[in-house]
Amino acid sequence: MQRARSLVAFVLLALSSSFASAFDPSPLQDFCVAIKDPKDGVFVNGKFCRDPMLATANDFSFSGLNIPGNTSNKVGSNVTLVNVDKIPGLNTLGISLARIDFAPYGGLNPPHTHPRATEILVVLEGTLYVGFVTSNPNRLITKFLNAGDVFVFPVGLIHFQFNIGQTNAVAISGLSSQNPGVITIANAVFGSNPPINLDVLTKAFQVDKNVVNYLQKQFWVNNH
Structure with missing residues (x-):
């Protein structure tokens, strides 16, 4: 009898937890x-x-994705994001997109993450070298893409795109969030405001303090 009561209590507790965490x-x-x-x-x-x-x-x-972005910056790329801030009707729909323009050879969308979205990228023009890094152990997965090729970057993982062609490159990305967010690694680590403690960065990267000082004094480009 005691066992039956304990079983009933356990089931009721499980059901109550399920109801508490239920959502549409x-x-x-x-x-x-x-x-x-x-x-x-x-x-x-x-x-x-x-x-x-x-x-x-x-x-x-939204109008304007036919207009090339300005890539005359240090990284040679420009991201035109179309999220819920640009299209209010995207709210609650869980999707957005972006146009990415790359300057000829060397145009880079630097290593970054989208904390709230998986990204699917299709190349419209040019040739890109793209890749992402898995969570620990950090394995690099890369591919060369030409016009018409598609590549997926899983949610939250560090990834990049680099133009290896001699002409401009253009890509369109779909993102599985109305507001995917972006964390550009170099900007976040060395350009945060206020700066991350010098001792933290020298130990984390195992370099001299002068190197960290130099990096923190750079102007980190926001290509979005």
């Missing part, structure tokens, strides 16, 4: 056009949204 796996309405001021919207599915009856085509569109 997808939006509960067709769309939720993001707004900044709650007084102008309605509360739907945990978000303030514009009244769906007031939504327009402009809430779901």
